[in-house]
Amino acid sequence: DTEVTQTPKHLVMGMTNKKSLKCEQHMGHRAMYWYKQKAKKPPELMFVYSYEKLSINESVPSRFSPECPNSSLLNLHLHALQPEDSALYLCASSQEPVGLAGVNEQFFGPGTRLTVL
Amino acid sequence: QKEVEQNSGPLSVPEGAIASLNCTYSDRGSQSFFWYRQYSGKSPELIMSIYSNGDKEDGRFTAQLNKASQYVSLLIRDSQPSDSATYLCAVNGENTGFQKLVFGTGTRLLVSP
Numbered sequence: 001d002t003e004v005t006q007t008p009k010h011l012v013m014g015m016t017n018k019k020s021l022k023c024e025q026h027m028g029h030r031a032m033y034w035y036k037q038k039a040k041k042p043p044e045l046m047f048v049y050s051y052e053k054l055s056i057n058e059s060v061p062s063r064f065s066p067e068c069p070n071s072s073l074l075n076l077h078l079h080a081l082q083p084e085d086s087a088l089y090l091c092a093s094s095q096e097p098v099g100l101a102g103v104n105e106q107f108f109g110p111g112t113r114l115t116v117l
Numbered sequence: 118q119k120e121v122e123q124n125s126g127p128l129s130v131p132e133g134a135i136a137s138l139n140c141t142y143s144d145r146g147s148q149s150f151f152w153y154r155q156y157s158g159k160s161p162e163l164i165m166s167i168y169s170n171g172d173k174e175d176g177r178f179t180a181q182l183n184k185a186s187q188y189v190s191l192l193i194r195d196s197q198p199s200d201s202a203t204y205l206c207a208v209n210g211e212n213t214g215f216q217k218l219v220f221g222t223g224t225r226l227l228v229s230p
Contacts, residue, residue, distance in 0.1 A: 031216075042205055042220035043161065056216055090160055097216050104149055104209060106218060108160040 004109035006091050012115045015081060021112045023074040023091030031097035032074040033106065034066060035090040043090055049074060050097035081116045088113055120144060121208050123221035131229055136193040138224050140206030147210030150182055150189045155203045165191060196228045
């Protein structure tokens with residue numbers, strides 16, 4: 001199984017809603033990532049979890065709150081988002097978090113298309 | 118200077134030709150290099166990784182790395198219309214503690230039948 005899954009595929013929410021994005025992998029990977037991607041732009045790193053601990057927060061606004069309940073799951077809790085937060089949210093995982101050849105390849109899930117009204 | 122630079126394209130090639138995609142990077146401590154393919158509206162798909170100077174071949178794809186000149190390239194032989202996509206170069210290096218991929222802005226490839 002070499003797949004990263006994400007739910008939901010699409011999400012429309014109002015600025016006062018609270019919602020969560022979910023990501024799951026069963027490859028035994030120990031690093032998981034959240035990215036945000038706007039149209040015609042490259043993915044932009046938001047958070048890195050290494051061995052279930054938050055290791056990188058790219059100065060993301062507090063209205064985005066990550067959570068790693070276990071080594072296979074990664075959540076992104078959303079609250080009081082702004083219309084400019086509308087984007088494709090991508091989850092990725094890699095075998096190890098550090099730059100060792102062969103173990104740091106990142107595999108992306110299909111993404112959640114988020115629209116904030 | 119951007120950390121990872123790519124020509125945005127579009128790069129147009131006829132079916133059956135070789136497509137050559139280039140990427141330069143600024144961090145001399147970079148050690149891992151990746152090419153992702155992204156179709157419109159879809160997520161990035163890893164197609165090649167390379168860690169050592171030289172060429173690495175996988176089917177119709179060849180990645181080339183030259184650390185002295187700080188560039189990495191992707192060659193696609195016998196290009197097919199289904200190869201039409203945006204190709205993202207990503208680099209993992211010392212500047213980012215090796216935990217962070219730095220992406221280029223991508224090159225859009227168009228393969229015409």
